[in-house]
Amino acid sequence: MDLLNRTAPRAFLGAGGFMAVLAFLYVPGMTAVPDAGELEPLQAASAEETRIEILGHGQTFGGVLNRVGVPAAEQQALLLAFQEHASPGRLRVGTEVALRSLRGADELRGIDVPVNADELVRLEREPMGWKSSIVKTPVWTDTVFVAGQIERDLWSAVVLNDDLEAMPRADRARVIDLMDRVFQWQLDFSRQIQAGDSYRLAFEREVRPDGTMRTGRILAAELINRDTPLYAIWFDLYDDGQGGYYDLAGESLRRAFLKAPLEFRRISSRFNPNRLHPIHNVRRAHIGVDYAAATGTPVMATADGTVTIRGVQGGYGNLVEIRHANGFMTRYAHLNGFASNVRQGSRVSQGTVIGYVGMTGTATGPHLHYELHKDGRPVDPLNVDIPAGDPIPADAMERWTAESDYRFALLDRAQRGPELRMARAAAAPSAETDEDELQ
Numbered sequence: 371m372d373l374l375n376r377t378a379p380r381a382f383l384g385a386g387g388f389m390a391v392l393a394f395l396y397v398p399g400m401t402a403v404p405d406a407g408e409l410e411p412l413q414a415a416s417a418e419e420t421r422i423e424i425l426g427h428g429q430t431f432g433g434v435l436n437r438v439g440v441p442a443a444e445q446q447a448l449l450l451a452f453q454e455h456a457s458p459g460r461l462r463v464g465t466e467v468a469l470r471s472l473r474g475a476d477e478l479r480g481i482d483v484p485v486n487a488d489e490l491v492r493l494e495r496e497p498m499g500w501k502s503s504i505v506k507t508p509v510w511t512d513t514v515f516v517a518g519q520i521e522r523d524l525w526s527a528v529v530l531n532d533d534l535e536a537m538p539r540a541d542r543a544r545v546i547d548l549m550d551r552v553f554q555w556q557l558d559f560s561r562q563i564q565a566g567d568s569y570r571l572a573f574e575r576e577v578r579p580d581g582t583m584r585t586g587r588i589l590a591a592e593l594i595n596r597d598t599p600l601y602a603i604w605f606d607l608y609d610d611g612q613g614g615y616y617d618l619a620g621e622s623l624r625r626a627f628l629k630a631p632l633e634f635r636r637i638s639s640r641f642n643p644n645r646l647h648p649i650h651n652v653r654r655a656h657i658g659v660d661y662a663a664a665t666g667t668p669v670m671a672t673a674d675g676t677v678t679i680r681g682v683q684g685g686y687g688n689l690v691e692i693r694h695a696n697g698f699m700t701r702y703a704h705l706n707g708f709a710s711n712v713r714q715g716s717r718v719s720q721g722t723v724i725g726y727v728g729m730t731g732t733a734t735g736p737h738l739h740y741e742l743h744k745d746g747r748p749v750d751p752l753n754v755d756i757p758a759g760d761p762i763p764a765d766a767m768e769r770w771t772a773e774s775d776y777r778f779a780l781l782d783r784a785q786r787g788p789e790l791r792m793a794r795a796a797a798a799p800s801a802e803t804d805e806d807e808l809q
């Protein structure tokens with residue numbers, strides 16, 4: 371999750387740095403440290419002009435250089451410099467190549483070539499030739515507040531939420547991923563979220579110039595699941611940009627086991643209205659949990675451990691079995707294939723992809739059969755008490771208190787319809803009636 375490493379201030383610094391580089395390039399003879407109080411000449415930025423060439427079908431970067439009259443020897447130097455960071459043959463149709471030169475001069479001073487949504491290759495003329503570097507596309511950071519109630523399913527309660535109207539639809543779906551990731555140790559979203567649940571979120575995101583979200587991070591979340599509130603407050607304990615989630619008492623949300631071995635959005639039952647009800651997948655004759663998902667869906671190890679079986683095993687088909695600490699064991703069956711780094715005896719960590727959903731062995735359709743055993747007996751993953759990760763240490767308590775108060779208060783800016791909440795509270799005792807009506 372290195373994408374989440376960039377904190378807001380750093381994102382702004384990144385953009386600031388970008389601007390500073392531009393200014394430096396644009397102002398001929400500008401010293402790195404201008405005299406105090408001296409204003410830069412206003413016309414400085416216009417000393418350079420930029421010409422945009424759009425890569426058409428069948429066109430190459432070299433073709434663009436040719437078209438704008440770059441001498442052949444220089445084309446070679448430019449292509450070589452470009453290749454240090456990206457392949458010129460991989461540029462997409464429609465790529466906007468920005469060519470910069472001094473106003474009134476023919477000679478190119480720099481070229482910017484976007485290579486993906488977040489990066490461009492910058493080519494700059496140096497006394498000895500051309501230098502290339504990767505530049506991050508500037509983003510801005512904002513905080514989004516959203517609240518909603520699950521009436522049909524989580525997907526529609528988030529993706530169709532008016533609070534997120536300004537966000538592209540694909541990004542709204544990513545908000546569900548963010549929630550799933552925050553509560554992955556507490557809830558199996560596919561089996562436990564139900565009608566009447568509600569949520570409030572404050573999340574920070576980096577927004578690209580085109581309005582899409584580069585990264586998102588939940589700062590504070592409230593999820594009321596079956597009338598039980600769950601809270602998650604982000605806190606960067608080690609000040610390394612990673613951070614983690616804690617409840618209001620400062621207890622870590624992290625557990626030794628994930629509740630589910632698949633990402634919620636990959637589980638096909640998400641569109642099944644039946645999922646509003648508690649689904650009793652753990653049947654007497656059946657000692658595991660079945661998740662319907664498309665063939666090829668990545669399957670994650672739910673906890674750190676050692677692989678004890680990787681191979682075909684009767685009705686299980688392709689099976690991975692992992693032994694964990696404290697007498698726990700997990701099985702992942704009917705796999706289509708295994709992740710390449712998973713072998714018998716290999717160590718895997720929580721969340722590592724170990725294989726892919728399939729229908730090998732005794733299976734009528736693609737699904738994952740997942741088992742959790744404790745001391746040799748199968749147990750329901752939803753009903754196992756797993757000790758929490760480390761709480762906030764004493765020496766960070768003061769900072770935690772201040773930051774968590776602030777982040778918790780952000781939730782109040784997520785405007786839940788108060789009448790909805792009241793109605794829910796009043797209707798709570800008749801939750802079963804609601805379910806019956808939906809059947």
Ligand SMILES: [Zn+2]
Nearest residue numbers: 658659660739
């Ligand atoms: Zn099964």
